[in-house]
Amino acid sequence: MSFSTWIGGFVLLLGLSFVGFGTYQFFKIKNFKGSAAETQGFVLRLNERRHQGKTTYAPTVRYTLPDGREMRYHHDIFSRPSSYDVGESVTVFYDPQHPEQVRLADDYFSVYILGGLGAAFTFFGSLMASGGRKPDA
16 A cells, blocks of 8 residues: 555545534534524624734624523634624524524534535545545446
8 A cells, every 4th residue: 555545544534534523513513503593693792802913793783582582692613704694683592491502503514514624525535545546437
């Protein structure tokens, strides 16, 4: 087995791991939303994070529970440009037993990243592991 074939197998395995973890994340989010209560919230402010001269943003969302309590959720995914605007209405899913456990309606960023990387690594790992051979026709 050549070194490039071995590396290709490793890259393939890494890609399949990313796809698997992305799939796990997808179903984890889907299951949470399936049992969660839904309400409307709005973006109260954008939190800034500076790194290497660039600024990224994540929203703080305010939402109200049926009993009238106001809650705040600080999203942990920062982006540039911001995915949200201050004052924007957003759909909030929360656990009725633990209303501080929240997901926003479009919380699939990690699934997209893991799935995309997994697909690319799987494709290139397959090419490398096969030594660039074409299948027999």
